[in-house]
Amino acid sequence: MIIEAEALSRNFTVAEAVGGRGLGRLRRRSRTVHAVRDVSFTVEQGEAVGYIGANGAGKSTTIKMLTGILVPSSGRVTVCGLQPVPQRQALARKIGVVFGQRSQLWWDLPLKDSFPILGAMHRQPESRWRPRFQELAEQMGLDPFLGTPVRQLSLGQRMRGEVAAALLHRPELVILDEPTIGLDMISKESLRRFLDFERRENGTTLLLTTHDMSDVQRLCHRILVVDDGAIAFDGPLTGLAEVAEARRTMVVDFSSPLPVPDLILPQGAVHLGAESEGIRHRIAFDPRRLSASALLAAVAARAEVADLSLHEPDIEDLVRQLYTSAR
Numbered sequence: 001m002i003i004e005a006e007a008l009s010r011n012f013t014v015a016e017a018v019g020g021r022g023l024g025r026l027r028r029r030s031r032t033v034h035a036v037r038d039v040s041f042t043v044e045q046g047e048a049v050g051y052i053g054a055n056g057a058g059k060s061t062t063i064k065m066l067t068g069i070l071v072p073s074s075g076r077v078t079v080c081g082l083q084p085v086p087q088r089q090a091l092a093r094k095i096g097v098v099f100g101q102r103s104q105l106w107w108d109l110p111l112k113d114s115f116p117i118l119g120a121m122h123r124q125p126e127s128r129w130r131p132r133f134q135e136l137a138e139q140m141g142l143d144p145f146l147g148t149p150v151r152q153l154s155l156g157q158r159m160r161g162e163v164a165a166a167l168l169h170r171p172e173l174v175i176l177d178e179p180t181i182g183l184d185m186i187s188k189e190s191l192r193r194f195l196d197f198e199r200r201e202n203g204t205t206l207l208l209t210t211h212d213m214s215d216v217q218r219l220c221h222r223i224l225v226v227d228d229g230a231i232a233f234d235g236p237l238t239g240l241a242e243v244a245e246a247r248r249t250m251v252v253d254f255s256s257p258l259p260v261p262d263l264i265l266p267q268g269a270v271h272l273g274a275e276s277e278g279i280r281h282r283i284a285f286d287p288r289r290l291s292a293s294a295l296l297a298a299v300a301a302r303a304e305v306a307d308l309s310l311h312e313p314d315i316e317d318l319v320r321q322l323y324t325s326a327r
């Protein structure tokens, strides 16, 4: 077993100002935030698990406890057979961590110069880390920018570097916090392809938090949904993809207002609403029954289209819908 969490909880005590009447009457009182409550789950070697929940649901707090940065208030956790807090250094040699918002690379150095430092930090001889670095550089296409200082890399290039850095020591488990945030579609896809390859090829276990539906569909076989600190759903992805597919939205802006009754939609499309006095229309459609181009052709036949955009459903909405209907 790679992760075993049992009744894991973490509280924070926060100070709040309590408004009193008159000058100098401001009092402070403390309040307890139950960031993670009684969370139990296990993850087996080679699994790819999506850890999903709204902002503030407790994902980062859980990750910090798994990686030994935060001490649990109660409960037990082992990661790769180790206790994260007391055995944090030993654990660092078995896991890799990628935070979409933070960097573990040396900002002012050319990208390639971070790797010997990381190799030394993991106490690996060059004969061990160098071939792995070359393999990762090739698989992730790092060569064109290995000589560029990290601060000058594009976000997509830097994230490829971050993932290579996290995988240099061949960790058993990689924890990724929003790995594709802010990336363009092509960079997202190449990162997903690489992570999936790494899991299949080396049996590396993946645990990732994300707000991106496509990350989950592309990479994960199982999702853990956290809601207000507690696990609300733990299960396979079955059903989620179908719900997601059925809920794609096309937003169409016409050159001049179009009354709703004039917009005759083909089968598989549902009118969700009109805004700006009939200029903007929101239409839900199921791409398995009706292609985006067929829908656009039908809509454009009614009036001149000035602009359009396609939207994927919000992952939290989907998941909430899925687990409330499962209850």
Ligand SMILES: Nc1ncnc2c1ncn2[C@@H]1O[C@H](COP(=O)(O)OP(=O)(O)OP(=O)(O)O)[C@@H](O)[C@H]1O
Residues within 6 Å of the ligand: 012, 013, 014, 033, 034, 035, 053, 054, 055, 056, 057, 058, 059, 060, 061, 062
């Ligand atoms: N150091 C801290 N002190 C006080 N409260 C905290 C602290 N860290 C987190 N919290 C609170 O715990 C709750 C869970 O926060 P956490 O960062 O784990 O959520 P999250 O699911 O990772 O959210 P996001 O998706 O926004 O990153 C929130 O209410 C947050 O305000």
